[in-house]
Amino acid sequence: MSDATANGIAATAAERKPRRDIGIGRRYAAERRFKAYGIIAIAIGLAFLVMLLTSIISKGYTAFWQTEIKVPITFTEKVLGTPEQAVKSQTKLLMANYPQLARDGLVQLLGISADDKKAVSAANGLISSGTRVTLRDMVMNDLSIIGTTEDVWLYASSELDSAMKGQYDLSVPENRRPISDLQLEYIDKLKSQGAIEERFNWGLFTFGASSRAETAGLGVAIIGSFYMMLIVLALALPIGVAASIYLEEFAPKNKFTDLIEVNINNLAAVPSIVFGLLGLAVFINWFGLPRSAPLVGGLVLTLMTLPTIIIATRAALRAVPPSIRWAALGLGASRTQTIFHHVLPLAAPGILTGTIIGLAQALGETAPLLLIGMVAFVADYPATPMEPATALPVQIYMWANEAERAFVERTSGAIIILLAFLAIMNLTAIFLRRRFERRW
Amino acid sequence: MMENIQATLNRGPAVQAAKPIKMKTKDVTVHYGAKQALNGVTLNIPENQVTALIGPSGCGKSTYLRCLNRMNDTIDIAKVGGEILLDGEDVYDPDIDVVELRARVGMVFQKPNPFPKSIFDNVAYGPKIHGLARSKQELDEIVHTSLRRAGLYKEVHDRLDEPGTGLSGGQQQRLCIARAIAVSPEVILMDEPCSALDPIATATVEELIDELRENYTIVIVTHSMQQAARVSQLTAMFHLGDLAEVGPTEKMFSNPDDKRTQDYITGRFG
Ligand SMILES: Nc1ncnc2c1ncn2[C@@H]1O[C@H](COP(=O)(O)OP(=O)(O)OP(=O)(O)O)[C@@H](O)[C@H]1O
Ligand SMILES: [Mg+2]
Numbered sequence: 001m002s003d004a005t006a007n008g009i010a011a012t013a014a015e016r017k018p019r020r021d022i023g024i025g026r027r028y029a030a031e032r033r034f035k036a037y038g039i040i041a042i043a044i045g046l047a048f049l050v051m052l053l054t055s056i057i058s059k060g061y062t063a064f065w066q067t068e069i070k071v072p073i074t075f076t077e078k079v080l081g082t083p084e085q086a087v088k089s090q091t092k093l094l095m096a097n098y099p100q101l102a103r104d105g106l107v108q109l110l111g112i113s114a115d116d117k118k119a120v121s122a123a124n125g126l127i128s129s130g131t132r133v134t135l136r137d138m139v140m141n142d143l144s145i146i147g148t149t150e151d152v153w154l155y156a157s158s159e160l161d162s163a164m165k166g167q168y169d170l171s172v173p174e175n176r177r178p179i180s181d182l183q184l185e186y187i188d189k190l191k192s193q194g195a196i197e198e199r200f201n202w203g204l205f206t207f208g209a210s211s212r213a214e215t216a217g218l219g220v221a222i223i224g225s226f227y228m229m230l231i232v233l234a235l236a237l238p239i240g241v242a243a244s245i246y247l248e249e250f251a252p253k254n255k256f257t258d259l260i261e262v263n264i265n266n267l268a269a270v271p272s273i274v275f276g277l278l279g280l281a282v283f284i285n286w287f288g289l290p291r292s293a294p295l296v297g298g299l300v301l302t303l304m305t306l307p308t309i310i311i312a313t314r315a316a317l318r319a320v321p322p323s324i325r326w327a328a329l330g331l332g333a334s335r336t337q338t339i340f341h342h343v344l345p346l347a348a349p350g351i352l353t354g355t356i357i358g359l360a361q362a363l364g365e366t367a368p369l370l371l372i373g374m375v376a377f378v379a380d381y382p383a384t385p386m387e388p389a390t391a392l393p394v395q396i397y398m399w400a401n402e403a404e405r406a407f408v409e410r411t412s413g414a415i416i417i418l419l420a421f422l423a424i425m426n427l428t429a430i431f432l433r434r435r436f437e438r439r440w
Numbered sequence: 441m442m443e444n445i446q447a448t449l450n451r452g453p454a455v456q457a458a459k460p461i462k463m464k465t466k467d468v469t470v471h472y473g474a475k476q477a478l479n480g481v482t483l484n485i486p487e488n489q490v491t492a493l494i495g496p497s498g499c500g501k502s503t504y505l506r507c508l509n510r511m512n513d514t515i516d517i518a519k520v521g522g523e524i525l526l527d528g529e530d531v532y533d534p535d536i537d538v539v540e541l542r543a544r545v546g547m548v549f550q551k552p553n554p555f556p557k558s559i560f561d562n563v564a565y566g567p568k569i570h571g572l573a574r575s576k577q578e579l580d581e582i583v584h585t586s587l588r589r590a591g592l593y594k595e596v597h598d599r600l601d602e603p604g605t606g607l608s609g610g611q612q613q614r615l616c617i618a619r620a621i622a623v624s625p626e627v628i629l630m631d632e633p634c635s636a637l638d639p640i641a642t643a644t645v646e647e648l649i650d651e652l653r654e655n656y657t658i659v660i661v662t663h664s665m666q667q668a669a670r671v672s673q674l675t676a677m678f679h680l681g682d683l684a685e686v687g688p689t690e691k692m693f694s695n696p697d698d699k700r701t702q703d704y705i706t707g708r709f710g
Contacts, residue, residue: 252516253516321553323549323551323553324553324555324556325514326511326514326547326549326553327549327553327554327555327616327619328555328565329511329514329542330509330511330542330546330547330549330620331542331543331546331565331566331569331619331620331623332539332540332541332542332543332566332569332570332623333539333565333569334539337569341565341569342555346556
């Protein structure tokens with residue numbers, strides 16, 4: 001088809017006047033070929049992206065739902081002691097056997113005889129032992145609850161959760177799968193009673209580390225990452241912008257500034273794990289800052305992000321047309337006035353974009369954090385950046401090492417959350433650029 | 441071409457009363473790195489007159505112009521030698537601040553370069569940084585008079601808060617002139633101010649330059665012989681970094697002494 005047109009052109013041209021062949025047909029063919037290569041390249045890239053996203057989302061979306069069971073809990077004095085005792089001493093309340101309350105409730109709900117040890121233990125396997133905290137908090141918050149009976153939504157165990165989500169192959173023999181036939185029977189019974197439900201898994205965002213999948217969450221990691229981003233933003237942005245302005249606008253051009261320039265560009269290419277080693281040696285061993293602390297992580301990531309921000313800022317400053325500087329200088333503005341009144345505002349969108357991209361890089365960085373000990377089992381929220389925490393990508397790394405089925409979906413779920421954060425940051429960068437970019 | 445210029449000259453008033461000297465350069469040299477761009481230029485710039493700098497491309501006109509308000513300072517590799525006097529004071533004197541100098545010697549560039557801000561802010565910027573207005577009303581006053589002087593007021597008075605970059609090329613150039621005169625300079629330097637403008641806009645700017653002469657001393661670089669003839673009273677011809685000849689515009693275009701000037705204005709080179 002394309003050959004035909006090329007020949008057609010050649011034919012009409014030949015009729016009119018014999019012309020020198022300047023290879024028009026070849027040039028068009030080359031252009032078409034090049035376009036085809038481009039489209040193929042983009043298609044391959046897109047295919048990989050789609051594959052990656054489908055695999056992650058299909059594995060991970062279930063992590064955002066968690067099975068819960070509605071169990072009538074009787075807060076008996078037999079287990080908890082009387083409210084009067086509780087007022088005097090909280091020790092008993094703290095140490096009380098809450099799982100027993102949950103077990104008794106479930107046994108009653110399923111109508112199992114309390115003496116049937118096997119049945120009771122099968123039923124008990126359906127609820128998370130994390131219920132201890134849920135029930136304890138209920139009682140501690142309101143002592144008057146003691147002696148009453150109340151329907152409470154309890155987290156199901158990860159086995160029940162996985163079974164509900166159809167993640168187990170039920171055709172294998174009973175002893176080779178994590179959930180027994182008896183338990184499956186109970187699940188059907190609970191379903192028919194409407195006492196079992198998949199609910200949105202807020203815990204994924206709020207819980208800290210836990211060895212039980214159903215009570216493991218990204219809370220600590222999100223806070224840790226948030227602290228680190230704050231530190232990176234607070235340090236890298238002003239330092240980077242100041243350094244760029246100095247280098248770009250004030251520094252004399254000589255061997256020394258050339259050397260600095262080369263070093264900054266090299267620094268941007270240094271593998272991140274090296275920054276981790278540096279952080280370990282300098283911030284932890286030398287300055288004596290605590291291990292696993294977001295403060296140290298933030299400092300290391302600042303070092304890593306600085307070159308990115310400096311390079312982006314310098315490019316943005318250089319992109320401001322010199323005529324704007326001349327205009328201001330020609331009016332008698334000082335160099336500082338010229339920079340702060342005219343150059344910096346025009347460079348701001350570029351600087352912001354660079355900063356956000358730097359932050360996004362830092363948010364996804366794992367290797368240096370492993371070295372400074374942010375791979376810790378941290379169950380409690382860090383109140384300050386000096387207390388131990390983890391980070392989002394590190395949490396993903398840790399969960400990816402767990403074998404349990406429920407952790408597999410959580411790993412993908414956490415990746416989805418991380419990707420969502422990154423996408424939001426990049427969209428913000430694009431938005432800021434569109435919004436503030438001025439044409440002249 | 442020659443007749444054309446003659447006609448223009450004959451139409452204009454033959455103002456040649458001796459004027460006091462506003463700026464004076466003695467043996468000014470400029471080096472860009474190892475390359476010498478000006479080889480000792482000695483020139484007197486009379487007050488309240490328009491001095492035109494002409495000469496083939498690359499001969500150092502812009503370089504010379506930039507010496508007068510020390511804009512060459514902003515070029516790292518530029519080294520300026522010789523003496524440049526403004527009202528008898530050396531502009532490189534440590535007592536003279538470059539900021540103050542540039543407020544006294546304003547500049548309009550070849551390509552219109554308004555700030556990407558509103559028309560009002562463009563004109564108000566200079567007065568603001570130099571503290572020329574004590575109140576909002578004073579600032580308004582300065583902006584309005586400057587725009588009026590630059591012959592732009594009528595066209596923009598109802599849209600002062602629109603961006604200056606949204607104006608037409610000719611309007612932008614007049615905005616830049618308004619911006620320059622808003623700081624009440626004594627001298628205005630113009631580097632080919634009309635090279636990006638159409639004939640009508642050029643005519644407007646030329647009229648404007650003629651009017652501004654009453655209050656300001658103007659130095660203009662131009663490639664148009666007609667323009668030099670129309671607006672200037674004194675013409676300086678540059679050639680390869682040298683000042684080839686300087687004299688009253690009338691004489692320069694009718695009866696130049698220097699062979700190079702002759703060749704240039706008759707279009708034999710450049
Ligand atoms: N910033 C600079 N760096 C290095 N060399 C420069 C610079 N500016 C000018 N020159 C050199 O100095 C010489 C004079 O340049 P200048 O710009 O003054 O010429 P001009 O007379 O204004 O020319 P035109 O009419 O084309 O504007 C030229 O040879 C030019 O290459
Ligand atoms: Mg020039």
